[in-house]
Amino acid sequence: MQKLINVIALLSGLTSLGLIAGGGYLLLNKDAMIEDVREQATEEITKAITEALPGLVQSAMPKMPEMTGGVTNAKPAIPGL
Numbered sequence: 001m002q003k004l005i006n007v008i009a010l011l012s013g014l015t016s017l018g019l020i021a022g023g024g025y026l027l028l029n030k031d032a033m034i035e036d037v038r039e040q041a042t043e044e045i046t047k048a049i050t051e052a053l054p055g056l057v058q059s060a061m062p063k064m065p066e067m068t069g070g071v072t073n074a075k076p077a078i079p080g081l
Contacts, residue, residue, distance in 0.1 A: 026033075
């Protein structure tokens with residue numbers, strides 16, 4: 001029975017130690033982790049915008065005419081020209 005209690009106490013201590021070590025690791029490396037995630041998000045957003053932009057530009061541009069008409073005989077807007 002004493003061995004079982006010792007094993008439970010050992011596991012409890014290891015669990016506490018693991019939680020403290022994990023919390024310390026996160027505390028010390030949180031800035032680097034945040035910067036990595038920010039860089040990844042920026043890359044993905046840039047890629048998505050770059051892929052969507054040509055389609056948006058193409059849909060906004062009017063079609064070029066294949067053939068134009070002749071010269072018109074319009075009078076100049078400024079007299080004497």
